[in-house]
Amino acid sequence: xxxxxxxxxxxxxxxxxxxxxxxxxxxxxxxxxxxxxxxxxxxxxxxxxxxxxxxxxxxxxxxxxxxxxxxxxxxxxxxxxxxxxxxxxxxxxxxxxxxxxxxxxxxxxxxxxxxxxxxxxxxxxxxxxxxxxxxxxxxxxxxxxxxxxxxxxxxxxxxxxxxxxxxxxxxxxxxxxxxxxxxxxxxxxxxxxxxxxxxxxxxxxxxxxxxxxxxxxxxxxxxxxxxxxxxxxxxxxxxxxxxxxxxxxxxxxxxxxxxxxxxxxxxxxxxxxxx
Numbered sequence: 001x002x003x004x005x006x007x008x009x010x011x012x013x014x015x016x017x018x019x020x021x022x023x024x025x026x027x028x029x030x031x032x033x034x035x036x037x038x039x040x041x042x043x044x045x046x047x048x049x050x051x052x053x054x055x056x057x058x059x060x061x062x063x064x065x066x067x068x069x070x071x072x073x074x075x076x077x078x079x080x081x082x083x084x085x086x087x088x089x090x091x092x093x094x095x096x097x098x099x100x101x102x103x104x105x106x107x108x109x110x111x112x113x114x115x116x117x118x119x120x121x122x123x124x125x126x127x128x129x130x131x132x133x134x135x136x137x138x139x140x141x142x143x144x145x146x147x148x149x150x151x152x153x154x155x156x157x158x159x160x161x162x163x164x165x166x167x168x169x170x171x172x173x174x175x176x177x178x179x180x181x182x183x184x185x186x187x188x189x190x191x192x193x194x195x196x197x198x199x200x201x202x203x204x205x206x207x208x209x210x211x212x213x214x215x216x217x218x219x220x221x222x223x224x225x226x227x228x229x230x231x232x233x234x235x236x237x238x239x240x241x242x243x244x245x246x247x248x249x250x251x252x253x254x255x256x257x258x259x260x261x262x263x264x265x266x267x268x269x270x271x272x273x274x275x
Contacts, residue, residue, distance in 0.1 A: 002195075002207040010118070013189045020188055021212030026119075027253055027260065030188065030214060033121030034251050034262025036068040036114045041125045042267045045274035048127045050104045054086035058097035061112050070114035073122075073191050080235065085111040085124075092220050092228050092237040092245040093182055104130030107140060109247045113191065120187045122216050123263035124249040128272045135223065136244055137272075142174050143221040143246035144271040150199070150217045154252055154259045158209045164201025167219045177226030179245070182237065184216040187251060200226075211256050218249030 005018035007026060022030075040061055047060060062083035065072050072083035087095035087109040088102070095109075102108060111124035126140045146167045153162040171178045184197030195207055199219040222228075224243030231238060239245050248271070251262045264270060 004210060006212070007188070015190055015193050017194055019186060019194050019207060019213060021210060022188060022214060022253070023212065026188060026212070026214065029117060029119035030121070030251065030253060030262045033070070033114055033116040033119040034123065035121070035266065036065070036070055036116055037112050037121035037123045038263050038265050039068070040064045040112050040114065041110065041123060042265055042269050044110055044127065045269050048102065048108065048129060050130045051101055053099055053101045054088070054095070054097040055099055057086055057110060058082050058084055061110070065112070065114045068114060068116065070116035073113040073115040073120055077191065083112070085109075087111070087245070087247070089244055090239045090242050092179055092222070092239060093247060094235040094237055096233060096235055102129045105132055105136075106130075107132060107136050107244065107246060111249065118189055120189075120191050120251075121263060122187055122191070122249065122251045124218065124247055125270070126246050126248060126272060127274070139176065139221065139223050139244055140246045140272060142171065142176060143219060144248050146170050146199075146219045146221055147217060147248040147250060150219060151250060151252060151259060151261065154209060154215075154217065154254060156209055156211055156254060156256065159204050160195055160197065160206030160209065161201040162203050163217060164198045165203035168200040171219070171221050177222040177224060179220035179222060179226055179228055181228050182220055184218045184249070186213070186215050188214045209254050211254050213254040214251065216249055216251050218247060220245060220247045
């Protein structure tokens with residue numbers, strides 16, 4: 001049986017399996033953290049280009065996070081040493097920034113989570129590097145559609161499985177694979193919390209969505225089969241068949257009438273092309 005916990009203020013919260021229900025203070029905290037995250041990704045829209053390294057992206061994310069009065073939640077998280085994740089082409093998620101330079105035709109996901117005043121603003125976007133082939137651009141477009149279709153299902157009285165069912169149906173209609181090994185999650189004062197938000201599911205199953213729930217929806221969609229493998233660095237996940245993969249992520253809160261997207265771009269740059 002699903003347990004819910006009402007969070008009323010700044011009390012200490014722990015990951016104990018309960019689904020947290022937040023009040024107005026939580027919504028305000030998540031708005032601020034989410035908007036900082038969105039502004040960082042907006043800035044990357046004009047920065048990402050052929051020749052730019054993933055390490056340079058990480059440096060800019062770190063500087064903007066600190067300038068915004070926050071810290072990167074990923075730095076030091078389970079030993080991770082960077083301010084964002086940069087996942088190129090067949091990398092599904094958790095790509096590690098470094099000396100690798102982006103090439104014309106690449107697609108890259110950048111995932112950021114500033115921790116601002118105790119709240120986590122978790123979001124990611126895809127970026128097109130130079131002249132990107134049509135099949136890659138189509139994958140990116142459909143992945144964004146999957147995100148928004150999933151978000152449409154996130155409303156009071158719905159079930160968590162409704163989100164994954166809608167995403168899976170849309171992706172598989174295009175004959176794309178939906179990654180199962182990674183999922184969205186509850187968040188707020190904690191980086192990762194209950195519930196797990198799977199992106200391939202059965203409608204009408206799972207916990208009931210209630211006002212005050214915070215979560216990420218972050219479908220990872222593969223051009224080929226859904227299967228992934230983890231590289232020896234312990235972080236980088238890639239497609240087993242080396243097909244392209246794309247991902248978008250928003251942090252949302254369930255409201256009395258639907259949901260609020262905390263990480264929406266203030267410049268309207270939620271999906272490429274950004275020019």
